[in-house]
Amino acid sequence: METSAIKDVILNTRKPVVLKNLDIPWNCFQQTLNDWLSCLDDSNASKSGFRFDCGSLRNGFRPQWERSRGTVNMSMINFYRDASTKHGHFKDNWASYSYRCIQELPKECRAGIDYGMFGFSDIGEDVSFWIGSEGAHTPCHYDTYGCNIVVQTHGRKSWLLFPPEAKLQRTRVPYEESSVYCEENFYSPAAYSSLIGVENDSYHVILEPGMVLVVPPKWWHYVETLECSVNFNTWIQLEIDTEEHISECLTRLIVQDYSKNLSAETLRHVFNPNELTKIDLPTSSDLQTTLQYLLDKQEYNKRQRQERSRYSSNYLSQNELEQLLSNNTNYIASVKKLDNHEFFCLMKTNSHRYDTSFNRSSDDEEENVQAENAINRACHPDQIQLMKNSLRV
Template sequence: IGEDVKPFTPGKAKEIVMSLQQPAVFCNMVGDWPALHWNAKYLSALLDGKTIQFRLGLKTVDLVPQFETKCSYVKATLEEFLAWSCGQPSCLSGPFSCYEYSKYWAYADYKYIARIFEDKPEIFQDIRWSDFGFPGRSGKESTLWIGSEGANTPCHLDSYGCNLVLQVQGRKRWHLFPPGDTSFLYPTRIPYEESSIFSKVNVANPDLKRFPEFRNTTAHVVTLSPGQVLLVPRHWWHYVESIDPITISINSWIELDADHEARVEEAITRMLVCAIKSAENPGDGDLWLNPTEVEATSHEINLQYLNKAVSAYFKFQKASVSEQARPSS
């Protein structure tokens, strides 16, 4: 096969993405994407001194997951992050000065490309999900992740969609578990974040005394290298860690029909968690909220959410039924 021939047509790739119930790594699909050149130096120049928020955690491996509620946060430029990760002495002052590189990792995670590059919309086209059968999907519908060695996301599953992840710089190790392993992963809704269900287990160092059922899980471990695209199917659990000094990834969540029902479930969950937690410790602040959630919403607003989700679900069901009722020409 010639250098520039991709192993799958967009149509075939989409078929795989929408139906495969196993994680898969696509190779040789993005060789011509300009986004492959989005290394840290290039992005630093592109951001041009703009500050972004980094989440900092300890490199020591504990028996409990390092949830986002337990991390520190700093606002810094990508340049400051690069200087810190190279161990430059200039870091004795500045946002990372309190965090020794040997002891901490830093992660600029979940950065919406449309938001951080709103003044440079032309770069959205560097990301071409159309090659996977999603025409019109670009950087505008994608998220950027920049981490140092050890940076990680605690084990969780996403309630909505499936996930396509492009590795751009450095390598990341993914520990994936099938939906059938859910009970062995001790799921929890605290910290609460809409669309994320966390595991109480630190899968990198499991406490088997507290979580004996974790032994029954089947981890699918994959090391993702630059130029590869990982498909994370719907409701697969994942723990992700950076294993190189600097890692950069870009992902996009692909909506699925099943999301309509999941939105109803999530709306009910939000209503219950907010009601219980607000009643429990009214003056306690929102320590149970994941930092990605802005605030605990009122019961009134939660009911509106639920109403909208149920309406959308029935609208979708009705459309599906009339679709099936139509005689095929």
């Protein structure tokens, strides 16, 4: 399949698709997972191991937010050995070393990784890698920017996806810049009742080594590792992202301003752990400067009608896209839409992990609930749009 055709599919597909049977010339595909992880261990000069996030294989009725997780230090080889045999720490827990830039990897581990074969040679090393054991997962969310390209190199991962209009309960708590979470728990649902309304819009695929998943903008996704796995991804910046950057900047201003007088405990409830380290940065003044830059940039883009660092999207008609897909069925497959029965069977399986002892009372403490409700009201898309409109008067 020609690179230009792959690029056109990525930038124009309205639904998630899988690219398959591609000859991806990355060195990691020539290595076993054991060899690749051993190479990563060898690069750890201190020999102190790697800090993994970890969580229980059982869970309560809320999503397993990052604030409820722990950490464990171990070598990559010990991680792989114990996770593969469900020995030691992995009898009751999962672990992940995720959302890391490939610049952390030794040259031997990242050799050949280049998104140029997909039509995006300018990506360079703006690529993330994800390592996880069985049960490691990310609560359901959507990314506010870009188009996501995921390359599975080792092991298998389950992706449950929903379109932007799916009837999911969005929340900005826990707050993370560029990620919007939903309240629904797909890891250990207590009952079907909390999920009724989304069963008609669910798509599911199990990514295996060599498969490439394209997630269109703002598609919700719940991702779970089925066995020890490694995958890489990047987000392609689109021309339409400037609008979302403005929305996210306004959201950050609201959340940061509201949080000034919150207790340390409630701050841990409101912010994802990776955001807590930068809670005082940038300052409101910095954010306002950024906001003005984005507004000026948006006006400039309207005049120029293009921007070199971002890509146009949806420039093919639906008929042109369908023709492109039908001409390349050996290399492209649409992600399967589940029927209601299949969706609820999947949720029934996941519900076996539900355990009432993991329902955390701290989530119900009055200050935490008040802060969450206030932030969600203030950051509702309609409110953000009103603010954006007023800035343009």
